[in-house]
Amino acid sequence: MAKARSTAFFCKECGYESAKWMGQCPACRAWNSMVEEPVAKKTAAGAVPSLGRTGISGSGAAGTRIRPSLLSEISLEEEDRIDTGFGELNRVLGDGIVAGSLVLVGGDPGIGKSTILLQVCRNLAGSGLKVLYISGEESLKQIKMRANRIGPVEGDLKFLCETNLEQIEQAIEAEQPKVAVIDSIQTMYREDISSAPGSVSQVRESTGILMQIAKSRGITIFIVGHVTKEGVVAGPRVLEHMVDTVLYFEGDRNASYRILRSVKNRFGSTNEIGVFEMEEEGLVEVENPSEYMLDGRPEEASGAVVSCSMEGTRPILLEVQALVAETNFGMPRRTAAGTDYNRVNLLMAVLEKRCRYQLSRFDAYVNIAGGMRMNEPALDLAIVMALMSSYKDRPVDPGMLIFGEVGLSGEVRAVSQAAQRVNEALKMGFTSCVLPKVCLGKLKPVEGIRLIGVSNVREAIGLL
């Protein structure tokens, strides 16, 4: 038998364990991803959490034979979705919290992860559920300060400052909450693993324990995860595989709105977003993001075009701004804020080649107002129109909405969900809408809004 090792190498990407260092992980083929860490002493739980212990199979008790179940033998509880008190969050989760699920919430430092979870805890406690908030980052006093900010807390909401998972397991066992929050997974540790909190093996093993607790007792656990500078949750990639739902909280540092996006959801769609605004009293839902994004829009200014982007089932109107100015140097400057830089370059090349505009003598700056990031191809036509409006110094009709994808030959291609976009425009008081001709054929005429179909960019520019 091999001698027990005290350290091993773990892949940061997939958690693969190896006795020796390797330049490339044999499991996930990532380069330079192996880090040396002390190995876990094998416990009764085993290194890899097994769902067999969790009671999902129907028989969890030690000694009983494990028997596979038929779907018809599994009963679903009545209220298997819990309302979080935030419509925006419910939608991102797929109509509320699923009992016994594990939800990972990631986001930049200071974005509001602790705030939103505390608000959710407060809502849940207010509706009569037992909630436990475990913080490894802040003292009870600091939590109280935040709680004072968000308003009075009623019901059974308890707090614990602890980082040792065995203690946390005991506390959960004693309290039997319906929902628990772990803030954050990078501060939690297991005593039987000698590496530091936040290391690959600690994060993986801690999440394994939490998964067992969640599944076996039907407790929903929210886990806060720090993100690396690349914007992914710090720790092994397996973390995202282990949990049921991964939410990212994002937003512009300088803007007060925050967007909650789901990148993985075992119980719902992943393209829904929730929009919030950070205020004195915590996060407030933004029910009409279009109104929010178009607030303070300049009228009759050249280079400003309103377009519509779909975020899941939800249309959001936003303003695309462009500034085209003669360059002072041989090399024109191009910048794109809030959208893809390469896409802007491509669209300008289309304008040069297909419409014969000499744009190489001009600097061009494109910006999505409000600090939102949008990469949907449906914005192409709006970017083209904003550039041309600025280039010709002719404002676009402020009551006009523009969307459509632009192809390399300058053709305007179909986009999905055109009807929803037109309806949103109508709702926001727009009087005309420029859209791909192919989409126009499929739409019924809508009262109150003039629909203008275009088949190529030249036709669209003619409208200026």
Ligand SMILES: Nc1ncnc2c1ncn2[C@@H]1O[C@H](COP(=O)(O)OP(=O)(O)OP(=O)(O)O)[C@@H](O)[C@H]1O
């Ligand atoms: N009085 C206030 N008025 C408005 N916004 C506030 C106020 N106090 C705090 N904030 C906002 O709340 C943010 C901090 O929120 P929170 O502590 O929930 O972030 P976090 O994502 O948990 O951060 P960390 O990664 O450090 O744990 C601040 O960055 C600030 O934007």
Ligand SMILES: [Mg+2]
């Ligand atoms: Mg926090």
